[in-house]
Amino acid sequence: MDTYPSSATLDAPFLVPSWRERPDTGPAAPAPAQERLLLLLPEGSLAQVVADRCAETGARLSAAVAGDRFHPDDPASVAALIEEEFASRPPDAVLCAWALGEGPGAEGDAAAAYRTFARLQALGAALAGRPAGAGPDRAVRLIIATDRAHRAVPGDTARPYQAVADGPALALGLEADRLSVRTADVDTTEGDGAIAAALAAEVAARGEGAVAWRAGRRLALEYVPFAHSAPAHSPFTPGGTYVITGGFGAIGLALARRIAEVPDTSVVLIGRNLPDGGGAPEGAPEGAGAGRHRPAEELARLRASGAKVLAFACDVADRPRLAEVIGKARAETGRIDGVLHLAGVVDDTRLHLLEPGLAGRVMAPKTAGTLALDELCPDARFLVLFSSVQNLSGAYGHGAYIAANRFLDSYAAAADTDARQVVAINWTLWGEVFGMAAPPAETEAAAGAVRGWLATAEGIAALERILVHRPGPQVAVCPDGYEAQLHRAGSRAAAARERAARA
Numbered sequence: 001m002d003t004y005p006s007s008a009t010l011d012a013p014f015l016v017p018s019w020r021e022r023p024d025t026g027p028a029a030p031a032p033a034q035e036r037l038l039l040l041l042p043e044g045s046l047a048q049v050v051a052d053r054c055a056e057t058g059a060r061l062s063a064a065v066a067g068d069r070f071h072p073d074d075p076a077s078v079a080a081l082i083e084e085e086f087a088s089r090p091p092d093a094v095l096c097a098w099a100l101g102e103g104p105g106a107e108g109d110a111a112a113a114y115r116t117f118a119r120l121q122a123l124g125a126a127l128a129g130r131p132a133g134a135g136p137d138r139a140v141r142l143i144i145a146t147d148r149a150h151r152a153v154p155g156d157t158a159r160p161y162q163a164v165a166d167g168p169a170l171a172l173g174l175e176a177d178r179l180s181v182r183t184a185d186v187d188t189t190e191g192d193g194a195i196a197a198a199l200a201a202e203v204a205a206r207g208e209g210a211v212a213w214r215a216g217r218r219l220a221l222e223y224v225p226f227a228h229s230a231p232a233h234s235p236f237t238p239g240g241t242y243v244i245t246g247g248f249g250a251i252g253l254a255l256a257r258r259i260a261e262v263p264d265t266s267v268v269l270i271g272r273n274l275p276d277g278g279g280a281p282e283g284a285p286e287g288a289g290a291g292r293h294r295p296a297e298e299l300a301r302l303r304a305s306g307a308k309v310l311a312f313a314c315d316v317a318d319r320p321r322l323a324e325v326i327g328k329a330r331a332e333t334g335r336i337d338g339v340l341h342l343a344g345v346v347d348d349t350r351l352h353l354l355e356p357g358l359a360g361r362v363m364a365p366k367t368a369g370t371l372a373l374d375e376l377c378p379d380a381r382f383l384v385l386f387s388s389v390q391n392l393s394g395a396y397g398h399g400a401y402i403a404a405n406r407f408l409d410s411y412a413a414a415a416d417t418d419a420r421q422v423v424a425i426n427w428t429l430w431g432e433v434f435g436m437a438a439p440p441a442e443t444e445a446a447a448g449a450v451r452g453w454l455a456t457a458e459g460i461a462a463l464e465r466i467l468v469h470r471p472g473p474q475v476a477v478c479p480d481g482y483e484a485q486l487h488r489a490g491s492r493a494a495a496a497r498e499r500a501a502r503a
């Protein structure tokens with residue numbers, strides 16, 4: 001197995017999100033009067049208030065209200081609207097505010113998350129390949145408004161199904177030519193006037209990234225260092241039972257080996273397929289790591305070492321089946337001490353080409369799976385959600401994967417309490433096992449672009465530090481830092497765009 005140099009000292013700081021008022025990143029001067037703005041607005045009183053406030057900028061407005069000229073759940077109506085609006089002169093900015101004020105409804109959070117994704121995917125598909133804007137950089141500004149997706153100030157309760165919007169937003173920014181994407185998170189409980197003021201400022205502003213408006217303050221998302229050191233004790237306690245979903249995957253089995261070193265522990269491994277039970281289900285995307293990792297042999301070795309291993313075939317998004325499995329594990333071991341939720345699949349399709357079924361399969365383990373696990377294991381001291389560093393930078397072709405992982409980040413922010421740790425970890429590449437991640441191209445390795453990737457022992461040590469030190473509900477393990485990750489994502493996207501243009 002190839003091993004890439006891991007940088008990075010384990011002692012490099014973790015990164016944690018921080019929302020800060022930054023006057024230097026505030027809205028630019030009001031949009032010039034000759035600008036054209038397209039507003040996609042929700043039904044209800046807010047629509048008129050936002051349109052009126054945006055009109056005060058002096059820009060030429062085209063306002064479309066959901067249920068009137070288009071319906072967000074009908075991609076054809078969204079495509080027709082965009083076609084019409086771009087037919088003469090493309091807008092300079094498009095504000096997508098149709099999700100404001102929406103609750104998850106009776107369908108529940110996982111279905112609402114998928115709806116958020118599918119609607120923005122339809123908008124992204126309609127915008128992809130449209131003519132450039134008229135501004136000096138020729139980019140059309142797309143502002144996607146969300147309602148309390150983030151815990152931007154203490155006391156906020158994050159809503160994970162809204163945070164899913166960041167997936168399409170982060171992918172589109174890298175996939176679509178001449179689209180400059182920003183998310184603007186507001187709190188609709190502050191009232192229509194406050195929301196309208198925030199959104200009018202956002203349509204005038206320039207720049208990408210994520211901002212949140214709270215009580216009239218514009219906060220920008222940053223990632224700040226969190227220093228750490230080796231903990232005095234392990235978070236895995238002798239005699240404990242630990243559930244690992246995605247447990248037959250590359251990282252899952254490595255974690256199981258580590259936990260099994262602690263005396264008398266039991267590991268409960270869950271995957272849709274038992275390692276010796278044949279291939280992946282029909283239609284399941286293949287993990288890029290398939291072929292390198294030998295789960296049947298690794299599981300046999302783990303058992304031979306004397307570890308107590310319970311192995312179950314179960315789709316974590318299938319709640320009744322998961323309840324049965326957790327029930328059996330509890331009956332066998334008498335307890336669940338911690339849950340490590342790794343189950344997931346990745347796909348490399350650009351947003352406008354992604355089929356709904358595939359997007360649903362990428363999202364389900366991390367949305368429905370997380371909700372089911374949390375509910376079924378309330379006694380676990382911790383729930384660790386395996387998320388990705390791509391949530392910080394975006395990634396070409398990974399809109400659904402990032403959406404699913406952003407659900408995890410937001411879920412952890414909402415569910416973490418002093419009594420029970422819920423943490424989403426934005427991992428960089430595990431550079432020995434790869435797992436679902438694609439190994440770096442040789443050119444990247446030669447160029448030193450692999451710096452910062454983790455050796456397996458470093459990843460496990462980082463996990464233990466996070467469980468003991470508790471830096472917060474969302475922690476990025478990206479030893480070469482945020483700027484390096486942005487650079488990596490940008491250069492990969494540029495290469496992918498070039499390949500797509502040649503194809």
Ligand SMILES: NC(=O)c1ccc[n+]([C@@H]2O[C@H](COP(=O)([O-])OP(=O)(O)OC[C@H]3O[C@@H](n4cnc5c(N)ncnc54)[C@H](OP(=O)(O)O)[C@@H]3O)[C@@H](O)[C@H]2O)c1
Binds near residue numbers: 247316345426427
């Ligand atoms: N590898 C990396 O460098 C890296 C970097 C960042 C984040 N991560 C995250 O870390 C986690 C583990 O990654 P990995 O590299 O170990 O991936 P992996 O080797 O592909 O393992 C993932 C496992 O999840 C299982 N799975 C998928 N869907 C499932 C479902 N619905 N229910 C139950 N099990 C399911 C898969 O097995 P079946 O198909 O048999 O179900 C597979 O064995 C993932 O969540 C990933 O997003 C990994």
